[in-house]
Amino acid sequence: MLDEIDRMLLALLKQDTRRKYSELGEIVHLSPPAVHERVKKLERAGVIRGYTIEIAPDALGLSLYAFVRLRVSRVPCEELARTLHTFSEVEECYSSAGTESMMIKVHTATPATLELLLDRIRQMPGVEGFQTSIVLATHFQRENIPMD
Amino acid sequence: MLDEIDRMLLALLKQDTRRKYSELGEIVHLSPPAVHERVKKLERAGVIRGYTIEIAPDALGLSLYAFVRLRVSRVPCEELARTLHTFSEVEECYSSAGTESMMIKVHTATPATLELLLDRIRQMPGVEGFQTSIVLATHFQRENIPMD
DNA sequence: AGTGAAAGTGCTTGTGG
DNA sequence: CCACAAGCACTTTCACT
Numbered sequence: 001m002l003d004e005i006d007r008m009l010l011a012l013l014k015q016d017t018r019r020k021y022s023e024l025g026e027i028v029h030l031s032p033p034a035v036h037e038r039v040k041k042l043e044r045a046g047v048i049r050g051y052t053i054e055i056a057p058d059a060l061g062l063s064l065y066a067f068v069r070l071r072v073s074r075v076p077c078e079e080l081a082r083t084l085h086t087f088s089e090v091e092e093c094y095s096s097a098g099t100e101s102m103m104i105k106v107h108t109a110t111p112a113t114l115e116l117l118l119d120r121i122r123q124m125p126g127v128e129g130f131q132t133s134i135v136l137a138t139h140f141q142r143e144n145i146p147m148d
Numbered sequence: 149m150l151d152e153i154d155r156m157l158l159a160l161l162k163q164d165t166r167r168k169y170s171e172l173g174e175i176v177h178l179s180p181p182a183v184h185e186r187v188k189k190l191e192r193a194g195v196i197r198g199y200t201i202e203i204a205p206d207a208l209g210l211s212l213y214a215f216v217r218l219r220v221s222r223v224p225c226e227e228l229a230r231t232l233h234t235f236s237e238v239e240e241c242y243s244s245a246g247t248e249s250m251m252i253k254v255h256t257a258t259p260a261t262l263e264l265l266l267d268r269i270r271q272m273p274g275v276e277g278f279q280t281s282i283v284l285a286t287h288f289q290r291e292n293i294p295m296d
Numbered sequence: 297a298g299t300g301a302a303a304g305t306g307c308t309t310g311t312g313g
Numbered sequence: 314c315c316a317c318a319a320g321c322a323c324t325t326t327c328a329c330t
């Protein structure tokens with residue numbers, strides 16, 4: 001489905017989408033229209049879901065990250081996820097195997113804001129309790145694009 | 149530092165960077181060159197760190213996500229982070245407050261690959277143990293851009 | 297800082313191999 | 314599936330407000 005050239009293009013575009021097609025073509029040894037054709041195909045296939053910017057995490061005045069693991073009972077996780085989606089501070093939401101059935105990543109300006117958020121989460125039906133891990137440092141974030 | 153128009157532009161570009169400057173200008177009531185000027189300023193200020201693509205998580209044949217919380221002793225977290233960076237399956241790496249001093253997000257093709265990775269992590273000096281949470285569902289991932 | 301017009305550049309499409 | 318060439322749209326710059 002995806003050959004090596006496709007994977008190289010994905011890796012290159014992941015680094016910087018504003019590379020010229022001619023530049024990409026030189027690297028993968030293809031002409032600009034050929035690169036264009038492949039990229040469009042990746043878009044249509046849904047492999048490339050969208051073109052976005054990476055924003056400096058601290059530029060927006062939100063300095064506090066935390067992971068919260070939720071202990072859930074009775075209520076389906078998907079239903080809780082819909083409620084959590086309405087809290088703008090909740091940036092990621094997962095279901096997981098284990099005692100804590102859900103895990104979220106939250107992003108707030110201050111500890112006080114985090115406390116308010118946790119208060120709201122505590123009141124959600126089905127949430128029996130949670131464990132919070134404050135993030136002290138983000139060492140790296142990246143994406144793994146295997147070339148096989 | 150960042151006014152409301154800047155934040156709107158960031159939110160719009162986050163959704164789709166291939167919007168035309170004229171299109172952005174209509175929304176924020178500015179001319180294309182004015183939008184251009186602001187975007188360049190955001191780039192120079194480091195608020196916009198880069199332009200990337202979003203890749204469908206399952207398109208690359210990696211179907212298994214897991215969070216691993218590491219119990220660390222003796223060794224500085226930053227040193228462990230450098231070692232973890234050499235494992236391509238480790239996509240995110242954080243230091244956190246609490247009993248488990250570090251937390252990583254890993255992305256592998258199969259449970260067998262995950263096991264091999266955990267074996268390697270287990271052998272790292274300073275890693276006393278870890279707890280693994282397999283991700284069953286990713287409900288949402290997004291970014292919070294406050295408009296204040 | 298923002299506007300308007302003009303120039304430059306790369307994207308995009310059609311034709312052909 | 315890819316290379317070549319041309320039309321076209323957008324980005325980018327410049328002079329001015």
